[in-house]
Every structure is written in C-alpha cells, then in structure tokens.
Amino acid sequence: MQIRRMTAQDFDAFWPTFQQIVQAQESYAFDPHLDKDDAYRLWCDLPLETWVAEQDGVLLGSYYLKANAAGPGSHVCNCGYMVSESARGKGVARALGEHSQQRARQAGFLAMQFNSVVACNEVAVTLWQKLGFDIIGRVPRAYRHREQGLVDILVMYKWLDTPVAKQAAPALLIGRKNIEAIVSRDRKRRS
Amino acid sequence: MQIRRMTAQDFDAFWPTFQQIVQAQESYAFDPHLDKDDAYRLWCDLPLETWVAEQDGVLLGSYYLKANAAGPGSHVCNCGYMVSESARGKGVARALGEHSQQRARQAGFLAMQFNSVVACNEVAVTLWQKLGFDIIGRVPRAYRHREQGLVDILVMYKWLDTPVAKQAAPALLIGRKNIEAIVSRDRKRRS
Numbered sequence: 001m002q003i004r005r006m007t008a009q010d011f012d013a014f015w016p017t018f019q020q021i022v023q024a025q026e027s028y029a030f031d032p033h034l035d036k037d038d039a040y041r042l043w044c045d046l047p048l049e050t051w052v053a054e055q056d057g058v059l060l061g062s063y064y065l066k067a068n069a070a071g072p073g074s075h076v077c078n079c080g081y082m083v084s085e086s087a088r089g090k091g092v093a094r095a096l097g098e099h100s101q102q103r104a105r106q107a108g109f110l111a112m113q114f115n116s117v118v119a120c121n122e123v124a125v126t127l128w129q130k131l132g133f134d135i136i137g138r139v140p141r142a143y144r145h146r147e148q149g150l151v152d153i154l155v156m157y158k159w160l161d162t163p164v165a166k167q168a169a170p171a172l173l174i175g176r177k178n179i180e181a182i183v184s185r186d187r188k189r190r191s
Numbered sequence: 192m193q194i195r196r197m198t199a200q201d202f203d204a205f206w207p208t209f210q211q212i213v214q215a216q217e218s219y220a221f222d223p224h225l226d227k228d229d230a231y232r233l234w235c236d237l238p239l240e241t242w243v244a245e246q247d248g249v250l251l252g253s254y255y256l257k258a259n260a261a262g263p264g265s266h267v268c269n270c271g272y273m274v275s276e277s278a279r280g281k282g283v284a285r286a287l288g289e290h291s292q293q294r295a296r297q298a299g300f301l302a303m304q305f306n307s308v309v310a311c312n313e314v315a316v317t318l319w320q321k322l323g324f325d326i327i328g329r330v331p332r333a334y335r336h337r338e339q340g341l342v343d344i345l346v347m348y349k350w351l352d353t354p355v356a357k358q359a360a361p362a363l364l365i366g367r368k369n370i371e372a373i374v375s376r377d378r379k380r381r382s
Binding site (some may be wrong): 022025030031037069072073113116120136137140142143144146153157 | 211218219220221233239259260261262263264265266269299303304306307312322328329330331332333334335336337341344348350
C-alpha cells in the first residue's frame, strides 16, 4: 500500500466512495446531495492537503488535513477519512490515520481534533482511541443517522506534541520543562 | 434597544468592534489579521442571517446564525456574538443570545452549539449557562490566548426543542412523557 497526494484524476476514482459514504448518512455531516464539483472543493481545495492510499493501481481510501480553526486556534488540525467499501477491514483507515498524524506534525500542528465522530460508529471510535485520541465531548442528538434517527456525536482529540519526540528519537526523549530550560538558556546566550 | 437585520452600512459601524475583539485574541478563533472584506464574508455572507442591537442610532453589538454542520448535522445551528466595548455589562449579549435562540427555532433548528468558548472567558461561560447551555466538552489547550498562552476551550450546547413550548404557551406546558402518551394514543386511535 502506497500513500501519496491525491490528484484531480484520483478524485474521479474516489467519487463513488465519497458518494456512497455521504449518502449512507451514518458517519459524515456532509450534504448527501453534494455534486462532484462541490465535493472536490470540500475534500481537495479547502484542505491544506489531501492524500490517497493505493494498492496495485486501486484507490483504497483518502484523507484530508486542514486547520480546525483560524488565528488562536490554528495550532489544532482536523482530518476526514474515507475508505472504499471493498477495502474495509484491511487496516487502511489505521494507515491513513497514522500518516495524517505524521503530516500534521510536519505541518506544525500541535493537536488533532475530530468534531463529529458518530457515537454509534464503533469501528471509528475504537480505531481513534487506539491511535491515541480521547473522547473530550459528547454532543447529544447532533446527528440524524439514517437508520437510528438522532444520535450523539463525539468530539475526539489528541495532543500531537509529545508523541513526535517519542517516535522520532526515543533515546533523546526529554520533558517539556527540560525543553523550556534549553530554549531559555539558548535565548540568554544569544542576547 | 432594537434588534434588527445587519446591513452593509451597519458593518462599517461594527468593523472597529470586530477588529478589537479579534485582535485581542481572548475569545474568537478568527485570524486577527482578517481584512474588512473577509470579515464581512465571515460575519454576514456565509451565515444564514446576521442581526445588530442598536440604541439611539448607536450599534451595540451583533450576532450571526448559521448551521453548524451540513446534511445529517444540519438541525444544529451555531452563533457568534460580539458586543462593542462601550456597551458591555448592559445585557446586550443576553438580549442577542435570547433573540438568536428564538430565530434559530423559527428557522427550524433543534439545537444550538458553540464550538469554541474560551474556558477562561468567565463572563461568556456564565451567560451561556444562564441561557440554558450545558458544557458538553472541554478541548485541552486548543486556544492560544494572548495573555495566558494555551488555554482550554469549551463546547457548549443547548437543545432548543422543549424550551419553545415553554416560552410559547406556559399554560399548556406538558412533559415529554405526556406528549409521548398522547402521540401513542392518537396513533392507536388512527390504526
């Protein structure tokens, strides 16, 4: 499996998956009647970057990465993930999730927030928890599920700061206070 | 005090307030360097509707009302409120808050969600609680406060459904169980 940037051509291959997921009304709070151009704008134009997972020329899934808010909230990012129906249960979402966290760190984000994880979407909730996300809010009856009617959504959140250091160089792992002391000492030296 | 729709001319009068609040970086997760055109788009074009509070020709504050999400999340709305510095402490925010809930109900929204109430903004948190909002989430260090550095934000939420009945016809106030019993009885009669 290869994860690479999405092209406009990839979006053609991805469009049936996007439609199927949005029309199912089980996970995304997108307009189920979005046309392809608006979907492209939402998934590819507005975000900071959009990636696809591909294997043997077959598009398995995609995710976007963008800031969750502006100005004083711009250190928190947001992602959306979709996996094609035939590729589910094969670790594609996990691979995209891990890749997106790495990209988010590289882009300078300090945290990642999912604003609307449908509470009864157990596969998603469990996966995000495994990948280090906490449930930090529950919004009652905020999603109109196609089968179940009004259901809760969860706000899930992960601070990305510490894990970067852990993954990049475990031997060099140092605490926040130490980092602050080093930065402070360097500043004093320079002044 | 009169609450009426905002015009393009009102926005000229409102712009210094908008700039002051956004640049203070104590409450809004907007880009503090937004220019006037982008601010107008954000406050007046994108929302469903935008209102001002005015007294003796002086603009005291404003709010916008929009959907918080699309499709299966479109029954939840979101609002933003700003009160000019000289008009604070006079009940303007409360009046705008109550007005916005009424408008939201009239527009068919079932709930109102604030995604980003800065946790240390006690005046705002207390007011929204008085107006019936619950804190349903706390996002750690998601806001870079100008004075206090990284601070938490709160997600606040109010279900608008029941209060409508309360306000519209207090004499007819009946509990949810009674409503369910009546609906069930009516269904049986019809079948």
